[in-house]
Amino acid sequence: MTWLRWVLLALVAALFGLFAWQLSQPKDEFVHSAMIGEPIPEFDLPAAVTERPGLSSANLADGQPKLLNIFASWCVPCRAEAPQLAQLEASGANIVAVAIRDRPEDVAAFLEAYGNPFSRIGKDDISAVQLSIGSSGVPETFVIDGQGVIRYQHIGDIRDSDIPKLLEELRKAGA
Amino acid sequence: MIAEFGLAALWLSAALAGLQLLAGFLGLRQSGSELSALVRPAAVTQALLCALSFGALLLLFARTDLSVALVAKNSHSDKPFIFKLAGAWGNHEGSMLLWVTVMALAGGLIAFLERRLPERTMLATLASQAFVGLGFYAFLLISSNPFERLVPAAAEGAGLNPLLQDIGLALHPPTLYFGYVGLSIAFSFAVGALLTRQVTPDFAKVMRPWVLGAWIFLTLGITAGSYWAYYELGWGGWWFWDPVENASLMPWLAATALLHSVSVLASRDALRAWTIMLGVVAFSMSMIGTFLVRSGILTSVHAFAVDPERGTFILVLLAIYIGGALALFAFRAGTIAEGERFSVLSREGALVVNNVALSAILGIVLLGTLYPLLTEAFDVRVSVGPPYFNPVGAIFFLPMLVVLAIGPLLRWRRDSFARIRLPVIAIAVVGSAVLLAGWLIAGIALMPLLGMSLAAAVAVGSFLPLRGRSLRRLPLPVWGMVIAHFGIAVALFGMAADTAFTREKLVAAQVGETARVGPWSVKLASVDPVAGPNWTALEARLLASYRGGGEHELKPQARSFWTPPQQTSESALLTRWNGQLYAVIGGEAEGGRWQLRLWWKPFVTWIWYGGVLIALGGFLALLGRLSGDLRRRSAQAKIAARRAPETVSEPVEVVA
Known part of the structure; x- marks a missing residue:
């Protein structure tokens, strides 16, 4: 039974090693989507506002790569990323969006105030599409290639410095 | 000045812990060293100084002294007084100070009271206590000073997390x-x-x-x-x-x-x-x-x-x-x-099974808690929850309960099954009867069913050790064991009943509408704004009636605190002997409707009644042990006084 004690000691040492190693690692609090590299699950969302059509998974597999923006009128960082989305659209990106748990009149007011870079906006009242593509919050932006496969996920609001990376991913998805 | 006094007291107690360690260690190395006489007084003084230091922190929080960083960060002048005090330990630094204070007090207490152990063991114990204490003093003084000043003083405090204002x-x-x-x-x-x-x-x-x-x-x-x-x-x-x-x-x-x-x-x-x-x-x-x-x-x-x-x-x-x-x-x-x-079939044998099962459950919980950490090292993110803990824990928990029902009937050292056959059959009959009734009549799922059956078996088994004994002359520790084991049965029954019978209802109700959950019908009478000392809230008035009986009022709130800004939901509970009605009000839904979440939780309160019973059993056992110790001590003093009236100053070690 003596060896058992040493095994115990070794286990405890290994445990502390694990603790120390984990402490030294930078903490990544983001929940990354497990759907990257997977085709987008099937869905068909009605239009969130009258001036833009709704969004379905078929729209995302029409041969052209797109940015899929997950947003909501009640989300403050979504306001902050509006200029960057406009800039992306000006650079030739086709941006579609899903409005999460929102009211049509609020979405309309939001687009009125912060601009509308979206070609399609789907209305997701129970976060079903958001959850199915592995998004854990708003705003998030996904790069979807022409075959409807999820290629890249950007978590949080888009800053100026994120634009080149997103355009690069979009270019890769188109190739 | 209070903050500086507290800090000085803390440094002094740390220094005394150092002295206690050094003197204890040297005293151990050379027995009879005069240094060892320092150990006990050092431990007692350290405890007093540490308590003073914690007292100083309490005083700072009581006065909301905003020139102290910790107070400014965790308190607010509008806060109710009791929560001002609680703010002293509702944060990292304060709670670590409480930690060392309790540790020092415990060390001081054994130094002051405990005379039964050989002096060398006491020296080693107190030195080790000081050694552990020193680490936590260092932690406090170097990286978590609770008395740090804030210059300039804050105009107002940031408040205490509202969830903790309870x-x-x-x-x-x-x-x-x-x-x-x-x-x-x-x-x-x-x-x-x-x-x-x-x-x-x-x-x-x-x-x-x-x-x-x-x-x-x-x-x-x-x-x-x-x-x-x-x-x-x-x-x-x-x-x-x-x-x-x-x-x-x-x-x-x-x-x-x-x-x-x-x-x-x-x-x-x-x-x-x-x-x-x-x-x-x-x-x-x-x-x-x-x-x-x-x-x-x-x-x-x-x-x-x-x-x-x-x-x-x-x-x-x-x-x-x-x-x-x-x-x-x-x-x-x-x-x-x-x-x-000892032989396998004996009280010791049963207690070994209990120990092995408890250790196994401990290992299971430890593994489940650390598993995400382990997989993260390989870049895999998991979260471990009830689907792991409940069934895997049950593998050891259920057999342990069987032993818990039977073990206390066994004699020390060696016993025979023939002697305890009758009570074991009684326990088995009760357990199986509940199992069958629950399965055939109520159609309960397997896990809660096993829980209920074992709860019944343990409940019966916990009282069987009283059989054939004079209740008046039964020692307190035995009462303690009986009550604590019965408490396990009560808590287990509560858990199983909650799992098996809970009814839940989520509705978007208009004022005047009635929702049904289990045997209750609940009417949303009104929703009104109300205000407290540091919050405002929307309060729903619900009228609940049990099986069409009289109406009871419940007032769940959705509270908004402003320091710091945070929303909490104050649930409203209606307790009956056989369960609780639990109501939560959520946000406003479309069309003037209110989100209401209602639960009927049969026997859920028994979980906590059981917990209190377990603690009460422990308390009775402790009381019995301490009074036994006191009696023995006074008896020893009498014997010593009778034997050698002239040399009473010499303590006599009598092994009881």
């Missing part, structure tokens, strides 16, 4: 701390015994009240914490297998095992090395729990004081204390003589 939660952390830190005494005793190789029944008798006391506090702390989570968080659940909950459960499991093995050691002089190891493990679990919570290494809803630098500091302390104690154990355990032997 009387239950004001008392829950200190209760748990008494438990965690009480186990430090068991740890120090174990290290002291390893250093001097003195593991005797006497040693176990000295250690037992401390383990019991710590265990009572842990039981109460966990029970209160579970009830707090249940009514304050508004999820209707009472246990989530959250890392922090596990952090409190693990020391409790170890302490429960220790409590039983220390009894075997005290009564039968068996399980020597095992008891020592549990003594080390129990406090180690307290420290690992603290580390997991404070370092932010695990993501948890409780992660209120996340700081990697502090995490590193605690980790170094852990490595020194746990690693050191286990290494000492590994080297020395072989030299501890084997205790008395």
Whole structure:
């Protein structure tokens, strides 16, 4: 039974090693989507506002790569990323969006105030599409290639410095 | 001045802990050294100074002295007085000061009172207590000074997390701390015994009240914490297998095992090395729990004081204390003589099964808690929850309950099955009857059904040791055992009934509408704004009637605090003997409707009644042990006085 004690000691040492190693690692609090590299699950969302059509998974597999923006009128960082989305659209990106748990009149007011870079906006009242593509919050932006496969996920609001990376991913998805 | 006084007292007590360690160590090296006379007074003075220091912090919070950084960050002049005080320990620095204070007080108490152990074991114990204390003093003084000044002083405080502004939660952390830190005494005793190789029944008798006391506090702390989570968080659940909950459960499991093995050691002089190891493990679990919570290494809803630098500091302390104690154990355990032997079918045998099962559950909980950390090292993210803990824990928990029902009927050392056949048959009949009735009549799912059946069996089994004994002359510790075991049955029944029978209803109701949940019909009478001292709220008035009987009023609130800005939901509970109606009001839905969440939870309160019964049993046992000790002490004093009236000054060691 003596060896058992040493095994115990070794286990405890290994445990502390694990603790120390984990402490030294930078903490990544983001929940990354497990759907990257997977085709987008099937869905068909009605239009969130009258001036833009709704969004379905078929729209995302029409041969052209797109940015899929997950947003909501009640989300403050979504306001902050509006200029960057406009800039992306000006650079030739086709941006579609899903409005999460929102009211049509609020979405309309939001687009009125912060601009509308979206070609399609789907209305997701129970976060079903958001959850199915592995998004854990708003705003998030996904790069979807022409075959409807999820290629890249950007978590949080888009800053100026994120634009080149997103355009690069979009270019890769188109190739 | 108060802050500086508190800090000075803290530095002084740290210095005294250093003296206590040094004098104890040197006293051990050369026996009879005059230095060893310093150890006890140092421990007592250290305790007093540390208590003064904590008192100073309480005073600062009571006066809301905003020139102290900690007060400014965690308090507010508008806060109710009791929560101002609670603010002193509702944060990292203050709670660590409470930790060392309790530790110093416990050390001071044994230094002052305990005269039964050989002086060398006492020296080693107090030195070890000071050694552990020093690490935590260093942690406080170097990286978590609670008395730091804020220049210039803040105009107003930032407030206390509103979830913590609750009387239950004001008392829950200190209760748990008494438990965690009480186990430090068991740890120090174990290290002291390893250093001097003195593991005797006497040693176990000295250690037992401390383990019991710590265990009572842990039981109460966990029970209160579970009830707090249940009514304050508004999820209707009472246990989530959250890392922090596990952090409190693990020391409790170890302490429960220790409590039983220390009894075997005290009564039968068996399980020597095992008891020592549990003594080390129990406090180690307290420290690992603290580390997991404070370092932010695990993501948890409780992660209120996340700081990697502090995490590193605690980790170094852990490595020194746990690693050191286990290494000492590994080297020395072989030299501890084997205790008395016993046959498998005996009280000791049953207690060994209990110990193995508790240790296995402890291992399962530890593995489940740390597993995400382990897989993260390989870049895989998982979260471990009830689907793992419940069934895997049950593998050991269910057999343990069977032994719990039967074990107390067995005699020490050796017993025969023929002697206990009748009561065992009675227990089995009751258990099977409940099993069959629940399955055939109520159609309950397997796990809660097993739970209920075993609860019935344990309930019957817990009272059978009273059979054929005079209730008036029954020693208190036996009453304690009976009540604590019965408490397990009560709590288990509550858990099983809650799992099996809970009804839930989520509705969007207009004022005047009625919703039905289980036997209740609940009418939304009105929704009105109300205001408190530091919050405003929307309050729903619900009229609930049980099976068409009279109406009872419930007032759940959706509260908004403004310092700091945060929303909480204040659930409303209606308690009957056979369960609770639980109501939460959510936000406003479309069309003037209100989101209402209603639960009918049959017998859910029995979980906490059971917890209180378990603690009460522990308290009776403690009372019995302490009064026994006192009687023995006065008897010894009388004998000593009669034998040698002239030389009473010489203490006489009588082995009871």
